[in-house]
Amino acid sequence: MNTILIEKIRKEIEALEPKTKVERIGTVVKAGDGIAEIEGLKDAMMAEMVVFETTEGKALKDALDHEPVVGFVLNLEEDFVKTVILSGAERIREGMVVRGTGKTLSIPVSSAMVGRVVNALGEPIDGKGAIKEEGRLPIERIAFGVIDRSGVDTPLHTGIKAIDAMVPIGRGQRELIIGDRGTGKTAIALDTILNQGSEPKETRPICIYVAIGQKESKVARIVGDLEERGAMAYTIVVVAGASDPAAMQYLAPFTGATIGEFFMLKGQDALVVYDDLSKHAVAYRQMSLLLRRPPGREAYPGDIFYLHSRLLERSAKLSAKLGGGSLTALPIIETQQGDVSAYIPTNVISITDGQIYLDTDLFNKDMRPAINVGLSVSRVGSAAQTKAMKKVAGKIRLELAQFRELEAFMQFASDLDKETKDRIEKGRRLSELLKQPNGHPSSFEKEVLAIYAGVSGLIDGVKVEDMRLFETKLMEYFDHHAAGVIEAMRTERAISDATEAELKAALASFKSVHHELFIA
Amino acid sequence: MKASWYAEALTEALSGKNEKEAEKVLARFYEVIKAHGHTGLLPFIPAELEKIEVRAQAHREAILVTADTKSRTKWVHAYDHYFTEALLPLDTTRRDIVDETIIGGYQIRTKDLLIDSSYKRSLIELYQNITN
Numbered sequence: 015m016n017t018i019l020i021e022k023i024r025k026e027i028e029a030l031e032p033k034t035k036v037e038r039i040g041t042v043v044k045a046g047d048g049i050a051e052i053e054g055l056k057d058a059m060m061a062e063m064v065v066f067e068t069t070e071g072k073a074l075k076d077a078l079d080h081e082p083v084v085g086f087v088l089n090l091e092e093d094f095v096k097t098v099i100l101s102g103a104e105r106i107r108e109g110m111v112v113r114g115t116g117k118t119l120s121i122p123v124s125s126a127m128v129g130r131v132v133n134a135l136g137e138p139i140d141g142k143g144a145i146k147e148e149g150r151l152p153i154e155r156i157a158f159g160v161i162d163r164s165g166v167d168t169p170l171h172t173g174i175k176a177i178d179a180m181v182p183i184g185r186g187q188r189e190l191i192i193g194d195r196g197t198g199k200t201a202i203a204l205d206t207i208l209n210q211g212s213e214p215k216e217t218r219p220i221c222i223y224v225a226i227g228q229k230e231s232k233v234a235r236i237v238g239d240l241e242e243r244g245a246m247a248y249t250i251v252v253v254a255g256a257s258d259p260a261a262m263q264y265l266a267p268f269t270g271a272t273i274g275e276f277f278m279l280k281g282q283d284a285l286v287v288y289d290d291l292s293k294h295a296v297a298y299r300q301m302s303l304l305l306r307r308p309p310g311r312e313a314y315p316g317d318i319f320y321l322h323s324r325l326l327e328r329s330a331k332l333s334a335k336l337g338g339g340s341l342t343a344l345p346i347i348e349t350q351q352g353d354v355s356a357y358i359p360t361n362v363i364s365i366t367d368g369q370i371y372l373d374t375d376l377f378n379k380d381m382r383p384a385i386n387v388g389l390s391v392s393r394v395g396s397a398a399q400t401k402a403m404k405k406v407a408g409k410i411r412l413e414l415a416q417f418r419e420l421e422a423f424m425q426f427a428s429d430l431d432k433e434t435k436d437r438i439e440k441g442r443r444l445s446e447l448l449k450q451p452n453g454h455p456s457s458f459e460k461e462v463l464a465i466y467a468g469v470s471g472l473i474d475g476v477k478v479e480d481m482r483l484f485e486t487k488l489m490e491y492f493d494h495h496a497a498g499v500i501e502a503m504r505t506e507r508a509i510s511d512a513t514e515a516e517l518k519a520a521l522a523s524f525k526s527v528h529h530e531l532f533i534a
Numbered sequence: 535m536k537a538s539w540y541a542e543a544l545t546e547a548l549s550g551k552n553e554k555e556a557e558k559v560l561a562r563f564y565e566v567i568k569a570h571g572h573t574g575l576l577p578f579i580p581a582e583l584e585k586i587e588v589r590a591q592a593h594r595e596a597i598l599v600t601a602d603t604k605s606r607t608k609w610v611h612a613y614d615h616y617f618t619e620a621l622l623p624l625d626t627t628r629r630d631i632v633d634e635t636i637i638g639g640y641q642i643r644t645k646d647l648l649i650d651s652s653y654k655r656s657l658i659e660l661y662q663n664i665t666n
Contacts, residue, residue, distance in 0.1 A: 019664075026660050034640050034651040036621070039643070054646035073635050078661050111648065387572055 031290050038114040041094060042066070045106040049304045050085060051432065052095045052112050061118045061154055062087045064097055067111040074144065084121045085112075086261075089305050096305050098261040101133065118154065121269055122147035123276040128220060131237055131251040134265040136273070139253065140237075150278060152266045157327035164333045169398045170219065170285065170342050172190045173455020174202060176381055176448040179407035180414075181370050181390045184398025185214045185219070185283050186331025186340040190362055191374025192347045197384050199346045201452045202370065203287040204236065206344065208245050219283035219342065221249040224270035226296025227263050227293030239453070263297035271328045274341040278330070281337030286329075289373075290346035291322060291531035296357045312357050322358075323365045331522070352391070368392035382449055387414050400458065401508035406465045410444060417441020443473045446481035459503040460489060463517075468507075472521050475532035484531050488524060496520035537575045539584030540567065548586070584622060596626045597639040599633050599652075606630060609640035616649060 040054030055064070056187050069077035083105055089096035097105060124147045131140040138145050166184035183189045189200045196378035207221040223240075224235045233253050240246045250273055254266035258351045274284040288294070295318055302315035310316045322345075329343040345366065347359050352374060354363065363369055368391045377384035396404070420438050424430065430438075447468045450456070456464070464485055467473060478485045492500055499520055502513045509517065525532060542562075547559050567573055586594075598613050600606045614621050622644060636652035643649075 023664055026664055030656060031616065032653055032656040033649055034649060034656065037648045038646055039648040040646060056646040069658070071633065071635055074637060074657055077635075077654065077658060111643070113648070260587055 017229075022205075025528045031109060031402045034184055039067075040064075040112045040114070040516060041109055042106060042110040042112060043094065045099075045103070045108065047304050048099050048103045048151060048261055049301075049334060050097050050099055054092065055087075055095045055112065055114050058087050058114055060087060060089060060090060062410050063115045063117055063119050064111045065115060066099075066106055068102075068105050069113055080272075088301070089307070092238070098208070098264075098301060098305075100259065100261050100265075103259065119153050120152045121148040121272055122149070123151050123273055124148040125277075127250050127273060128248060129246045130504075131252070131253060132269075133213075134252065134254045134258070134262040134269045135278060136269055145457075149276075151272050153265060153272050154324075155272075155275070155328070157324065158330045158332065158336075162336055163330050164338070166331050166340075166394045166398050168283075168331075169395075169400055169403075169458075170206075170283075170338070171209055171213070171458045171461075172202070172206040172214070173457070173461075174205055174450055175456060175461045175464060176303045176385045177202070177370060178403060178458065178461050179448075180387055180400045180411045181368065181385070181392040182395035183344075183392060183404070183406075184331075184395050185342050187368070187392070187394050188329045188343040188345065188366040189392060189395070189410045190347060190366040190369040191347050191372070192349060192359060192369050193362070193384070194349050194352055197372040197374055198452070199348070199372060199463065200236070200289055200381065201345060202372075202383055203289060203344050204239065205250055205453060205455045206285070206289070207240065208243055208453065209457075210248060211243070211245055211246065212457045217283065218248055219285045219340075220274075221245070222252060222274050222286040223249060224252040224254075224272045224286060224288050225260075225267050226254055226266050226288065226290060227256050228253075228289065228310045230257065236457065243453070260297040260300045263294060264301055267291070267294055267325055271325060271341070271343075275328060277333060278339035278341045278480070279337065281339045281344070283340045285342045285344065285451060286326075288343065288345040290348055290360055291362055292346075292348045294450055295322070301413075305475070314357060318358070319361050319365075322362055326362075326365050339373045369396045381445065381473070382451065383450075388418065389412060403458070403465075404504070405509050406462055406469055409469045410465060413414060413437075414444055414448075417444070420454060439478070440474065442478045443476060443481055444468050446478055447473065447485065449482070460492075461501050462503055463492060463500065464488070466517065470518075470521070471524065477533065480531055484528075487528050487531065492520065492523045495523070537578035538582045538585075540572070540575060541579050541586055544579070545583065546585050560643050593645070594623070594625050594627055596622050597629050597631055597641075597643040599631045599636060599643065600624050601632070601634055601636050601653075603632055605638070605640075606632075612640055612651070613642055619648070621647070 038056055042050050043053045044051040064087060066083040068083050070082050083102040085097040085099045087095055087097050105241040130138050133139050166186045168185040170183045170185045172183060191202055194201050210218050210221055235254060237251055240249055252266050252270045254262040269373055270286045274286040277284040287336045295314060298321055299314050303309060307315045315460050326343055326345060331339045331340040332338055345357060345362060347362050349359055371389035372384045375385040376386060376436055416437060420434060424438060447464060466489060499516050500512060504507060543621045544563055548556055551559060565605035600609050613628060634653045641650050641652050
């Protein structure tokens with residue numbers, strides 16, 4: 015055996031002096047479905063961590079490597095305390111001793127968590143060994159107040175043209191991604207994470223992807239994709255899968271927020287994706303019903319709104335005095351048959367600073383991402399849009415809205431005037447321009463270039479079916495022949511008069527080189 | 535309505551009452567139960583009262599756990615110390631238990647307090663200090 019280790023053991027044994035420890039305890043009266051009713055535990059606190067004494071009556075040899083069973087207090091009643099068991103519920107017995115820790119539930123936090131997959135208690139589950147903790151933070155905390163915050167003024171580029179142009183997201187904002195199942199909600203969140211790789215390292219946000227109640231296979235695929243694309247270098251994945259207890263699914267988003275806050279308090283930017291809060295609400299409903307809390311609408315407990323509002327309120331852009339860090343939240347909600355007026359969707363819509371609505375009809379029409387421009391909104395994002403994007407994206411929303419209206423009208427009209435026809439054609443081209451395949455986020459300057467080409471009239475002569483080819487050729491041309499313009503937009507974050515003149519000249523030159531793309 | 539709820543209410547109503555007063559309480563209790571149409575619960579109430587009594591007795595009990603009978607006398611002094619220090623309630627009665635797995639030392643357990651001076655806990659803590 016290692017001599018250092020032997021020496022360490024010898025010293026510890028020499029110093030061993032059994033000390034008396036006085037602890038608050040209780041006794042398990044009832045247990046089942048992940049809930050334990052405890053008698054005793056005087057002065058228990060809400061959300062206090064409790065440890066179930068599973069080693070009682072066991073020989074020392076068996077007790078040494080015993081994993082502790084941990085729970086936390088959720089109901090303080092007249093004679094009993096009801097706790098939620100976080101893992102190993104099958105080991106709980108009636109009459110078992112429960113020790114109060116006097117501490118509210120907290121998780122270890124550390125910069126070393128980046129690149130790792132952890133569970134809702136912040137413990138690594140990727141088999142890459144222990145994570146050295148830098149401290150512990152409580153899982154629940156009061157959100158920062160008005161004085162501690164500053165306005166959202168820095169964009170968080172998603173790399174998705176339609177979002178960055180029309181529903182821009184700022185650092186510190188809460189933007190909901192809502193839609194039916196299979197409409198690309200997770201894809202948008204993942205593209206946003208992937209796109210952060212193109213940000214300069216010093217301003218790149220740390221991304222936290224929280225998977226709540228999802229299939230382990232899906233999570234494994236997501237982690238695999240992120241690893242393959244190099245995004246795990248700045249990402250942490252928090253998993254509470256479908257097979258995990260409801261308590262873990264309930265805790266997972268709070269764990270994500272706590273990790274995000276750790277980076278925010280260090281002055282860094284963080285992005286947290288809650289995928290998804292519908293399943294989170296279901297897990298909380300299950301726990302509340304088992305805790306015998308009175309059910310309300312759709313059997314959800316009365317505090318379901320507060321559950322999500324206190325979670326999402328933790329997203330913030332801190333004042334310069336507090337380091338200027340930010341925590342951006344992208345919660346996801348799954349709707350049933352496009353019904354945004356259901357209980358949980360309306361709750362989360364009202365809490366967040368806007369929503370990206372994904373439409374099943376658009377998805378089926380091959381419009382990807384299937385963003386419904388009319389129902390999507392960003393309440394604070396435009397303040398955080400770069401000048402360059404603001405300049406080019408101003409018109410696109412209006413043009414598309416007019417196109418959607420005319421498109422609906424067109425179904426009944428047989429004869430259309432030229433102006434209407436032109437507007438419809440332009441709308442079609444713009445819609446094509448906004449299409450983007452999964453996992454291919456664009457850099458900010460290329461988004462600006464594509465949209466500039468769209469709104470400046472350059473695409474007017476391009477066939478709708480050639481739009482994808484047009485965009486590819488345009489990007490290639492600028493990469494090889496007008497890289498200076500792209501670089502100027504990247505550094506200036508605006509389109510100065512000089513850059514615009516160069517841009518116009520380069521576009522004219524592109525048109526003459528690739529005349530085959532344009533109808534004569 | 536559960537029989538246990540009636541039993542709890544009755545226990546509370548009867549506490550501190552003399553025999554005469556208790557008779558009155560019981561008569562009134564029967565009237566209430568009849569008025570609510572819950573006379574069917576009457577056969578179950580005595581069993582519930584018994585449970586409450588057992589629980590109350592357990593609450594008044596302090597368990598002294600030692601690793602063997604030999605060392606018990608030694609640790610009874612520790613028990614007496616905590617008793618005089620008022621860490622244990624005055625109406626507490628002591629029950630002695632032998633549990634070899636604690637190796638040595640003692641544990642005093644009440645409904646909501648554990649005074650642990652066992653060697654087992656110290657050794658587990660030592661093991662955790664070395665391995666972590």
